[in-house]
Amino acid sequence: MTESYQVTIVRYGTRETVRSDVYLNHHLYAEPDGPIGMDYFFWVLRNSSRTIVVDTGFSAVGGARRRRTTLIEPVDAFDALGIDRSAGPPVVITHAHYDHIGNVGLFPSSPLTIAAAEYEFWTGPYADRTLVHHSVEDAEILGLRQAHSDGRLRMFADSAEVAPGVRVTRVGGHTPGQSVVTVNTTDGVVLLASDSVHYYEELERSMPFTQVADVIAMYAAFERIRGQLDSGEVRHLVTGHDPDTLSRFTPVTDGALAGLAATIGEES
Numbered sequence: 001m002t003e004s005y006q007v008t009i010v011r012y013g014t015r016e017t018v019r020s021d022v023y024l025n026h027h028l029y030a031e032p033d034g035p036i037g038m039d040y041f042f043w044v045l046r047n048s049s050r051t052i053v054v055d056t057g058f059s060a061v062g063g064a065r066r067r068r069t070t071l072i073e074p075v076d077a078f079d080a081l082g083i084d085r086s087a088g089p090p091v092v093i094t095h096a097h098y099d100h101i102g103n104v105g106l107f108p109s110s111p112l113t114i115a116a117a118e119y120e121f122w123t124g125p126y127a128d129r130t131l132v133h134h135s136v137e138d139a140e141i142l143g144l145r146q147a148h149s150d151g152r153l154r155m156f157a158d159s160a161e162v163a164p165g166v167r168v169t170r171v172g173g174h175t176p177g178q179s180v181v182t183v184n185t186t187d188g189v190v191l192l193a194s195d196s197v198h199y200y201e202e203l204e205r206s207m208p209f210t211q212v213a214d215v216i217a218m219y220a221a222f223e224r225i226r227g228q229l230d231s232g233e234v235r236h237l238v239t240g241h242d243p244d245t246l247s248r249f250t251p252v253t254d255g256a257l258a259g260l261a262a263t264i265g266e267e268s
């Protein structure tokens with residue numbers, strides 16, 4: 001039998017940038033450049049019997065190196081959500097960029113699910129090239145290697161069930177193993193696009209992001225996600241970085257996460 005979850009979206013960081021910094025070859029769209037915000041999120045899935053963490057945000061070091069603004073320390077957000085980190089809740093890694101794996105170390109006994117293509121890329125011969133390397137922290141990739149040698153890494157090729165009602169699927173594009181997560185909720189299926197779709201506009205107008213390993217795979221991921229939304233297979237799309245994300249869902253109004261989180265569905 002499948003299960004339903006409540007999804008909590010946590011906005012832990014932010015920055016201001018410009019459109020030409022986020023949309024690949026922005027000049028091709030014949031529109032002026034202009035400011036655009038970028039928010040940073042991770043996601044938690046919960047029901048009465050399980051907690052699953054999807055990505056972990058940037059570390060203090062990784063965020064500071066890139067001058068990102070931290071709105072709440074991820075560790076404080078995990079605590080505010082009452083997550084028992086020592087219990088080893090499963091952690092899904094959508095890709096290995098610094099803003100997604102920076103706090104994996106807070107979950108030292110958790111199984112980590114990651115696409116094999118992602119792990120292989122960042123432990124392979126091209127991981128140190130300038131155009132890709134600036135998005136990762138070597139110490140954090142080392143952490144993944146350590147988790148692998150500890151037997152905590154669960155690698156998959158195309159798709160894997162994390163738990164009943166939670167599936168992770170590799171789409172590639174942004175990184176070789178970029179993955180999305182689909183979650184059953186009491187309010188329909190939620191797709192956590194992570195960085196396969198940074199912005200709603202990115203999907204609506206098929207505008208690839210500047211950081212891309214395979215631009216055609218990125219276009220194909222847009223098509224796939226659009227198809228899932230159009231067919232009703234997916235009801236809610238949660239993007240990886242759009243400042244408009246929280247406003248689309250039920251706001252969290254009290255506690256340490258007031259104004260910094262939103263939920264989809266009820267805990268059941």
Ligand SMILES: [Zn+2]
Nearest residue numbers: 097099195240
């Ligand atoms: Zn990201």
